[in-house]
Amino acid sequence: MVVLMDPMEDPDDILRAHRSREKSYMFDVAFDYTATQDEVYRATTKGLIEGVISGYNATVFAYGPTGCGKTYTMLGTDYEPGIYVRTLNDLFRVIEETSDDMEYKVTMSYLEIYNEMIRDLLNPPSGFLELREDSKGLIQVAGITEVSTINAKEIMQLLMKGNKQRTQEPTAANKTSSRSHAVLQVTVRQKSRVKNIMQEIRVGRLFMIDLAGSERASQTQNRGQRMKEGAHINRSLLALGNCINALSEKSGNKYVNYRDSKLTRLLKDSLGGNSRTVMIAHISPASSAFEESRNTLTYADRAKNIKTRVKRNLMNVSYHIAQYTNIITDLRSEIQRLKKKIDAQGLQRSKNEKADIRNVQAEVQLHASQYKRREMDRLREQLINTFQEQMDIRRVLMELENNHMEIQINTSRHLLTIADWEQEKTRRVRKWREEMRKESDIKDDSEKDSDTADDQSDILEPPEVMSAREHIAKLVKGQKIVRKQKLELEKRFKEIRLRARKLEEILPKRISSEEQREVLSLLCKVHELEIENTEMKSNALLKDNMIRQKNYVVQRFEQHRYLCDEIIQQQRQIIDDHNLFVPQQLEELFEMYLRELEEGRLDRILAIDRVTTKTLKDNSLPMIARPLKLAEPTQDLDSDQDSVKTFGSEKQLLRHKYRWNTLPPLVNENESDTNRVFKTSPYVQRIKNSVVMTPPPIRVTGMVNQEPPPTIPNTSSHLNSSPDSTDTFQEVPLTHKERKQILSSTKSIAVKAARRRSKVLEADNRLHLLEPTKEKSSLSLHSLSETEDSFLPEVVGYRRLPSPLLHHAASEDNLSTSTGEMLSRGPNNQTESPNTWQRTQKKGNKKQEKRDESLDARRRKRRSRSFEVTGQGLPRQKNGNARFRPMESNSDHKIYVNGQPVQNPRPHGKTVFPIAKVKLPQSHHTGKSSPNPHIANISGGSRSNSWGGGMTCLETAIGKNGRLGIP
Numbered sequence: 001m002v003v004l005m006d007p008m009e010d011p012d013d014i015l016r017a018h019r020s021r022e023k024s025y026m027f028d029v030a031f032d033y034t035a036t037q038d039e040v041y042r043a044t045t046k047g048l049i050e051g052v053i054s055g056y057n058a059t060v061f062a063y064g065p066t067g068c069g070k071t072y073t074m075l076g077t078d079y080e081p082g083i084y085v086r087t088l089n090d091l092f093r094v095i096e097e098t099s100d101d102m103e104y105k106v107t108m109s110y111l112e113i114y115n116e117m118i119r120d121l122l123n124p125p126s127g128f129l130e131l132r133e134d135s136k137g138l139i140q141v142a143g144i145t146e147v148s149t150i151n152a153k154e155i156m157q158l159l160m161k162g163n164k165q166r167t168q169e170p171t172a173a174n175k176t177s178s179r180s181h182a183v184l185q186v187t188v189r190q191k192s193r194v195k196n197i198m199q200e201i202r203v204g205r206l207f208m209i210d211l212a213g214s215e216r217a218s219q220t221q222n223r224g225q226r227m228k229e230g231a232h233i234n235r236s237l238l239a240l241g242n243c244i245n246a247l248s249e250k251s252g253n254k255y256v257n258y259r260d261s262k263l264t265r266l267l268k269d270s271l272g273g274n275s276r277t278v279m280i281a282h283i284s285p286a287s288s289a290f291e292e293s294r295n296t297l298t299y300a301d302r303a304k305n306i307k308t309r310v311k312r313n314l315m316n317v318s319y320h321i322a323q324y325t326n327i328i329t330d331l332r333s334e335i336q337r338l339k340k341k342i343d344a345q346g347l348q349r350s351k352n353e354k355a356d357i358r359n360v361q362a363e364v365q366l367h368a369s370q371y372k373r374r375e376m377d378r379l380r381e382q383l384i385n386t387f388q389e390q391m392d393i394r395r396v397l398m399e400l401e402n403n404h405m406e407i408q409i410n411t412s413r414h415l416l417t418i419a420d421w422e423q424e425k426t427r428r429v430r431k432w433r434e435e436m437r438k439e440s441d442i443k444d445d446s447e448k449d450s451d452t453a454d455d456q457s458d459i460l461e462p463p464e465v466m467s468a469r470e471h472i473a474k475l476v477k478g479q480k481i482v483r484k485q486k487l488e489l490e491k492r493f494k495e496i497r498l499r500a501r502k503l504e505e506i507l508p509k510r511i512s513s514e515e516q517r518e519v520l521s522l523l524c525k526v527h528e529l530e531i532e533n534t535e536m537k538s539n540a541l542l543k544d545n546m547i548r549q550k551n552y553v554v555q556r557f558e559q560h561r562y563l564c565d566e567i568i569q570q571q572r573q574i575i576d577d578h579n580l581f582v583p584q585q586l587e588e589l590f591e592m593y594l595r596e597l598e599e600g601r602l603d604r605i606l607a608i609d610r611v612t613t614k615t616l617k618d619n620s621l622p623m624i625a626r627p628l629k630l631a632e633p634t635q636d637l638d639s640d641q642d643s644v645k646t647f648g649s650e651k652q653l654l655r656h657k658y659r660w661n662t663l664p665p666l667v668n669e670n671e672s673d674t675n676r677v678f679k680t681s682p683y684v685q686r687i688k689n690s691v692v693m694t695p696p697p698i699r700v701t702g703m704v705n706q707e708p709p710p711t712i713p714n715t716s717s718h719l720n721s722s723p724d725s726t727d728t729f730q731e732v733p734l735t736h737k738e739r740k741q742i743l744s745s746t747k748s749i750a751v752k753a754a755r756r757r758s759k760v761l762e763a764d765n766r767l768h769l770l771e772p773t774k775e776k777s778s779l780s781l782h783s784l785s786e787t788e789d790s791f792l793p794e795v796v797g798y799r800r801l802p803s804p805l806l807h808h809a810a811s812e813d814n815l816s817t818s819t820g821e822m823l824s825r826g827p828n829n830q831t832e833s834p835n836t837w838q839r840t841q842k843k844g845n846k847k848q849e850k851r852d853e854s855l856d857a858r859r860r861k862r863r864s865r866s867f868e869v870t871g872q873g874l875p876r877q878k879n880g881n882a883r884f885r886p887m888e889s890n891s892d893h894k895i896y897v898n899g900q901p902v903q904n905p906r907p908h909g910k911t912v913f914p915i916a917k918v919k920l921p922q923s924h925h926t927g928k929s930s931p932n933p934h935i936a937n938i939s940g941g942s943r944s945n946s947w948g949g950g951m952t953c954l955e956t957a958i959g960k961n962g963r964l965g966i967p
């Protein structure tokens with residue numbers, strides 16, 4: 001509702017009170033000054049577009065006085081486009097949406113009626129155009145340019161171009177006053193794409209008209225041309241008003257004069273015919289425009305009453321048969337078009353599908369390759385882990401094996417001690433029985449038996465034997481633990497090897513690239529070599545242990561031989577001194593003994609042994625085997641655990657070395673090499689079944705053991721090594737470096753042992769009885785240290801001990817005491833000098849002299865040999881007395897000659913063989929700790945000190961004996 005109030009109305013004017021000019025008008029919609037272009041468009045024009053497309057006519061025209069915003073509403077600005085642009089945009093959008101089914105043709109024309117003349121705004125040079133009415137009563141502009149386009153942007157450009165051609169002049173009322181009526185006609189022809197004989201064409205026309213504003217001359221102050229323009233404008237608008245008035249009249253027979261102006265003629269259909277028409281009436285809120293507003297509203301109100309009959313503009317085209325050809329051609333072209341469209345769509349779809357398939361394939365491939373890579377990495381990781389585990393287990397087994405070896409060596413030593421004691425006990429019992437037999441006349445048999453029994457049981461075991469039994473019990477326990485651990489590890493090793501074998505089968509199948517295969521193969525080869533190296537080291541260690549064990553046996557025999565020599569010589573001296581009768585047979589035997597000494601048969605045997613030992617050590621390990629690093633020369637010589645520590649450090653070194661990503665080889669005994677990627681070396685093949693080599697058990701017969709270990713079935717008076725296992729070890733030679741290191745180790749131990757021996761000798765009171773002994777004892781250590789290098793080869797060889805006669809001839813050391821010479825001659829002879837001894841010797845007959853000469857010759861020969869070996873003269877020989885000490889051992893307190901023990905004087909207060917008098921320091925027996933703490937950890941820390949102590953003791957003994965045999 002629009003309420004128009006009269007600004008001139010005076011409420012106090014009684015006379016005009018009943019003639020109020022205030023009026024209310026009702027419209028479909030009214031906009032105030034806040035309304036936007038879009039709101040106006042939506043409320044007025046938007047609803048017409050669908051009708052136009054489907055064949056209905058429609059008209060939107062802006063009506064009102066000048067300067068009230070008609071052009072603004074219809075055309076708008078670039079930023080606020082008006083109805084023209086908005087309508088066309090929507091029109092083309094709808095056409096596009098339905099163009100699949102319908103065929104559209106859109107034409108546009110733009111004209112102006114200026115001073116009752118029609119101008120083509122799209123083609124101004126075409127001049128003034130005439131209006132014509134066709135046979136169907138439709139008003140047409142003859143010669144008007146109809147632009148066919150379906151592009152909204154193009155239409156906008158045309159509109160802008162045409163609008164510039166529109167006559168626009170400034171007036172007093174409007175700076176941009178339009179001096180003409182502008183008519184934009186858009187014709188939409190729509191037909192179905194389905195061809196038929198009867199073709200239906202829908203033609204919708206849309207008129208969008210921006211009328212010129214009615215103006216009053218007084219208001220516009222127009223003169224001349226402007227005034228003339230105004231007159232024309234007003235006339236045409238008056239005609240429009242008249243038409244509206246006529247159309248709006250409700251009376252039946254009305255006459256509408258459209259012919260008064262070109263505007264009404266053009267809008268004939270729009271106003272009263274077949275058209276949906278929207279009239280947008282513009283008014284000014286200014287009180288000065290009251291009259292114009294009232295007129296406008298009055299016309300708009302009247303126009304409201306105009307009723308039009310709208311019908312769809314259909315053109316049914318019935319084609320003639322002659323046109324069928326064209327129709328068919330059209331249809332074919334349409335079919336082709338549709339086919340192309342379908343093909344294009346199909347192509348696009350298939351492209352999309354193909355792209356999808358390709359994407360899917362690529363994705364699948366990517367996933368597959370990623371999975372494959374992950375799987376390969378996983379397998380490789382597993383393989384490396386199995387190799388690593390194999391390596392670790394082999395290493396631990398090696399350590400356990402070494403432990404086992406040490407235990408066995410120590411056990412054998414203790415068993416020997418016990419066996420010796422058992423023999424001693426038997427001898428004592430026998431002796432006691434003989435004594436008892438002599439007294440049997442006095443006592444009756446029953447008493448004797450009971451006494452015998454009592455006496456036997458009363459024999460007290462020496463502490464070293466008890467200690468040996470304790471040690472054996474501990475060692476047996478330790479051996480059990482080690483064996484159990486070994487079994488578990490071997491079982492685990494088998495499992496891991498099986499796993500590795502499976503991986504070995506899987507991996508070549510999975511590896512696609514030859515390069516990968518090669519790299520992996522090389523990697524495995526490296527680890528194979530690593531494990532081979534470990535195995536060889538293990539064997540080298542075992543062999544070293546075996547050699548030490550063998551040397552120990554040799555030393556024992558040599559010790560024994562030394563005693564025999566001593567006894568024979570002394571007894572021979574007694575015989576000669578007292579001119580005792582010697583049976584022929586004994587004489588012959590003695591001759592044979594002398595011959596043997598002269599010919600040096602035993603020396604040769606020892607030489608052979610030395611050569612064998614040396615050969616074993618000389619045969620180098622292959623270069624890939626990292627040599628064992630034994631004692632460093634710079635190590636602390638006071639340490640009791642030198643060699644053991646070094647062994648431990650070697651293990652640490654190995655462990656460190658294997659910590660990097662190393663792989664042990666894949667050993668598959670059953671698989672043929674051709675089917676394998678990772679082959680086992682011949683060496684590994686050869687020793688793979690003896691990876692865990694067990695040294696031969698030490699058999700000691702006649703031993704009474706409280707708890708005999710399984711691998712030590714019974715006692716034996718000798719150590720025996722299995723020849724088979726020895727052969728196995730001989731296959732594994734030592735490198736030069738290793739040999740050197742062993743020698744260095746021996747040197748360290750030798751120096752240390754000599755130092756200890758020196759201390760012991762100094763502490764021994766008996767040694768102080770002989771003045772030179774003290775000197776030589778102190779000298780010996782120095783000498784040893786000095787000449788160690790030159791002695792080393794002989795140290796390894798373990799030269800035979802020199803004859804005791806030689807020591808006596810030297811007469812400078814305490815060996816005469818230690819060999820029992822003094823004792824054999826009685827207490828009175830203890831102070832007798834060696835010279836006296838020699839003088840006595842010269843008193844013999846010629847035969848004896850000859851023998852002496854022979855012995856002297858042998859002595860000289862040996863002495864000269866010692867010079868040759870050492871390269872030094874007398875001082876070395878003098879110092880050699882310290883090295884003539886027999887082997888020290890906690891179990892060597894007694895020496896047994898031909899089964900008869902020579903007792904240690906200290907426990908029994910009888911005859912003394914000084915060989916047994918030297919005792920090792922206490923620390924030497926107990927040991928300080930496990931030689932390898934890592935091993936202790938691996939074996940659950942159950943390793944007792946006695947194992948290591950025993951091992952250390954053995955090494956020390958070897959070192960001393962090595963020196964003993966040198967000069």
Ligand SMILES: Nc1ncnc2c1ncn2[C@@H]1O[C@H](COP(=O)(O)OP(=O)(O)OP(=O)(O)O)[C@@H](O)[C@H]1O
Nearest residue numbers: 065066067068069070071072174176177178212213
């Ligand atoms: N709604 C509106 N918002 C902003 N400015 C408007 C609005 N309506 C009209 N105008 C401004 O008023 C001035 C006159 O408007 P316009 O030229 O559209 O009037 P008209 O009715 O077309 O005049 P004439 O009949 O003389 O051509 C123009 O500068 C136009 O920008």
